[in-house]
Amino acid sequence: MVNNETQLSQVFGALADTTRRGMLAQLSRGPATVGELGAPYAMSKAAVTKHVKVLERAGLLRRDVQGRAHHCAMEPDSLALAQRWVAQVTEFWESRFDTLSDYLDELQEKERRSADRSAAGKTPRKGKGRRKDKGDSRER
Amino acid sequence: MVNNETQLSQVFGALADTTRRGMLAQLSRGPATVGELGAPYAMSKAAVTKHVKVLERAGLLRRDVQGRAHHCAMEPDSLALAQRWVAQVTEFWESRFDTLSDYLDELQEKERRSADRSAAGKTPRKGKGRRKDKGDSRER
DNA sequence: TTCATTGTTAACCATGTGGTGTACTATCCG
DNA sequence: CGGATAGTACACCACATGGTTAACAATGAA
Numbered sequence: 001m002v003n004n005e006t007q008l009s010q011v012f013g014a015l016a017d018t019t020r021r022g023m024l025a026q027l028s029r030g031p032a033t034v035g036e037l038g039a040p041y042a043m044s045k046a047a048v049t050k051h052v053k054v055l056e057r058a059g060l061l062r063r064d065v066q067g068r069a070h071h072c073a074m075e076p077d078s079l080a081l082a083q084r085w086v087a088q089v090t091e092f093w094e095s096r097f098d099t100l101s102d103y104l105d106e107l108q109e110k111e112r113r114s115a116d117r118s119a120a121g122k123t124p125r126k127g128k129g130r131r132k133d134k135g136d137s138r139e140r
Numbered sequence: 141m142v143n144n145e146t147q148l149s150q151v152f153g154a155l156a157d158t159t160r161r162g163m164l165a166q167l168s169r170g171p172a173t174v175g176e177l178g179a180p181y182a183m184s185k186a187a188v189t190k191h192v193k194v195l196e197r198a199g200l201l202r203r204d205v206q207g208r209a210h211h212c213a214m215e216p217d218s219l220a221l222a223q224r225w226v227a228q229v230t231e232f233w234e235s236r237f238d239t240l241s242d243y244l245d246e247l248q249e250k251e252r253r254s255a256d257r258s259a260a261g262k263t264p265r266k267g268k269g270r271r272k273d274k275g276d277s278r279e280r
Numbered sequence: 281t282t283c284a285t286t287g288t289t290a291a292c293c294a295t296g297t298g299g300t301g302t303a304c305t306a307t308c309c310g
Numbered sequence: 311c312g313g314a315t316a317g318t319a320c321a322c323c324a325c326a327t328g329g330t331t332a333a334c335a336a337t338g339a340a
Contacts, residue, residue, distance in 0.1 A: 005158050016153035017298085018145050021225070028232040035316060047299055049318060054297095068307040068316045074233050083226045085161070086219055092168040093214050157328085175286065187329055189288060194327095208286045208337040 004081075007059065011082045014058035019043075020051050024060060027074040034070045144221070147199065151222045154198035159183075160191050164200060167214040174210045 002010070014020055023037045038048030052072065055061040059078035064071045142150070154160055163177045178188030192212065195201040199218035204211045 005161075008161065009156050009158060012152050013156035013297095015222075015226075016149050016156050018149060019298090021145075021148065025229055025232075028229045028236075030236060033316080034318095043298090044300065045317065046301080046319085050298075053318095065317095068305095070317065074229075076230055076233055079226055079230055082155075083223070083230065086155075086223045086226070089165055089168045089214075090216055090219055090223065092165075093216055096168075096170060153327095159328090173286080174288095183328090184330065185287065186289080186331080190328075193288095205287095208335095210287065 007078065008082065008085055010058040011060065011078045014054050014060055015082070017051070017054075020055055023051060023055065024074065024079075027061065027072060031071055031073040034072060037072060147218065148222065148225055150198040151200065151218045154194050154200055155222070157191070157194075160195055163191060163195065164214065164219075167201065167212060171211055171213040174212060177212060 015024075019041055022040065026032060026037060026040075034048060034052050035045075037052060038045065041048070052061065052063075052070075056063055056072075059075055062073050062075045064073070155164075159181055162180065166172060166177060166180075174188060174192050175185075177192060178185065181188070192201065192203075192210075196203055196212075199215055202213050202215045204213070
């Protein structure tokens with residue numbers, strides 16, 4: 001019956017591939033046959049068949065067989081499901097007042113109070129403590 | 141440098157797992173340590189480490205190591221990237237006037253004209269021709 | 281110093297995924 | 311009919327993924 005979680009995984013899984021995203025983008029500009037969907041890519045027909053099947057199972061694509069031609073069209077419902085999930089998480093995050101740095105400040109505060117309570121001058125704030133970079137530390 | 145396509149694949153790939161979606165949902169409600177992120181799931185710490193690493197590589201999560209605790213927070217930029225991609229495809233699709241059934245009608249029309257042009261009474265419209273189902277043909 | 285806590289790393293295993301080539305079915309066309 | 315076209319199915323391969331256990335590193339605390 002494929003519950004919501006499973007379907008979400010299938011949808012996101014289907015989108016996690018450049019070729020399939022390309023196919024879906026193509027379909028967003030109009031219906032196409034399986035052959036037309038695979039034309040832009042240097043791969044065997046068998047591979048194309050597989051990709052289309054993945055999109056179909058994820059509910060992102062509808063297929064209409066007419067003679068030997070398999071006509072495909074985008075099915076936006078599953079995409080909307082994914083969109084809702086992302087939007088919900090983003091919304092929730094945006095509704096929060098504090099960010100990581102605020103959170104770390106909270107932690108520091110908590111730790112400070114704890115230190116004050118526990119002893120007079122026992123572990124005098126290890127040098128590493130305060131990392132108020134705030135600058136984008138995007139590595140790798 | 142991870143181009144956009146690669147990052148999109150990484151983001152969608154990261155979201156294609158229930159556990160990681162759960163972790164991200166948790167992070168949307170506020171920062172957490174790696175241990176806290178893994179707490180709801182019956183799996184080893186090593187597995188949790190891997191999941192967090194996937195989210196981090198996809199740019200969905202930022203990590204701030206403080207002592208032995210690894211504090212994690214949501215990084216919404218990558219999520220926004222995915223959201224934009226989905227929105228763009230959806231928009232394009234919605235802007236189209238025709239759907240699959242319209243498209244099939246077009247095909248029929250084309251075929252009809254072609255048949256008229258090619259000969260007077262050569263192949264007299266194979267019985268299968270017009271499949272104006274219109275009804276949802278959801279199978280499997 | 282010693283012990284517990286937090287987390288990563290490495291090796292391993294089963295399964296899934298993206299690709300291939302070949303063979304096959306089904307349809308269209310002359 | 312025979313041949314070209316559109317697509318699927320199957321067996322295979324290399325590699326990624328999600329999980330395990332065990333060992334390790336680093337920190338915090340008694």
